[in-house]
Amino acid sequence: MDYKTIQDLASDDMQRVDKLIQRRLQSEVVLVNQLSHYIINSGGKRLRPMIALLMARACGYQGDRHVDIAAIVEFIHTATLLHDDVVDESDMRRGQDTANNVWGNQAAVLVGDFLYSRSFEMMIDVNEMRVMQILAQTTNIIAEGEVLQLLNVNDVETNEARYLEVIYSKTAKLFEAACQLGAVLAGLNPEQEKKVAAYGTHLGTAFQLVDDILDYSANSKELGKNVGDDLAEGKPTLPLINALMVSRENGSEADVKLICDAIEEGGLEHIDEIMQIINATGALAYTTEVAKKETQLAIDCLDFLPNSDFKAALTSLAEYSLSRTA
Secondary structure, eight states: OHHHHHHHHHHHHHHOOOOOHHOOOOOOOOHHHHHHHHHHHHOOOOOOHHHHHHHHHHHHSSHHHHHHHHHHHHHHHHHHHHHHHHHHHHHHETTEEOOOHHHHHHHHHHHHHHHHHHHHHHHHHOHHHHOHHHHHHHHHHHHHHHHHHHHHHTTTTOOOHHHHHHHIIIIIIHHHHHHHHHHHHTTTOOOHHOOOOOOHHHHHHHHHHHHHHTTTTOOOHHHHHHHHHHHHTOOHHHHHHHHHHHHHHHHHHHHHHHHHHOOOOHHSTTHHHHHHHHHHTTTTHHHHHHHHHHHHHHHHHTTTTTOHHHHHHHHHHHHHHHHOOO
């Protein structure tokens, strides 16, 4: 399936999710309405809620609660984006000004808090303790991931294991929860639920790794951000971590110093030289291979599910995560 076909398969449910999101965004505070609508309607892929919908259907769920779950997942994701952009001092996301760049950091943080609290109100409406348990744990782990990433900024000793831990907490955990909740709603057994959750973990990891690759290879129009943004913020992602490791192994002291200085100081003063080192060391190819392995692991987790269009869509989504350019 191509991405458009996957979207069409989920379109009826996604329309219900969008209506629910618009309804639950409402607040008597005008600024909350303005800012939350701005970020929710800023052109995101709605990938996480779509995965929640598709997985619930693939697991055989026939009810309506998957719509609530998908909206909650999107609210949590949006709240993390608002907080991320403040922490990172970002001024561009998805090709437009970030909310904090338009309304300021204070408003962005507080509206992020509003979206978190609104999502928990919606969890109560689902009236399923297991759902609340999973989502409460997920929001905790995401917050821990933000702190872990903060510790890695400007740290030249950040290795692959530390970075993958950040990816799991910041990105993959919400993918994992979106999938796991579908299994919970469908009443799958614990072993099946574990496999469904693992699909989300591996898919989310692959998705973030491809983002890392695009940061050093895509243009800003395609990605909605500037090439080298992670480097500019002093964030060592896997391509840079691998390039540094290979340069150390090769005894390329000048390259090691260049990369270390870039990580410690941030900025893009030497982006062209860094790009040359990344290409010469095969760091992008290495990161691609790691992402491919994660994608295959995700697909393998679906083996136990009965064949359906929804299962095929989930398989295709995993493959799409590798081939996307934005």
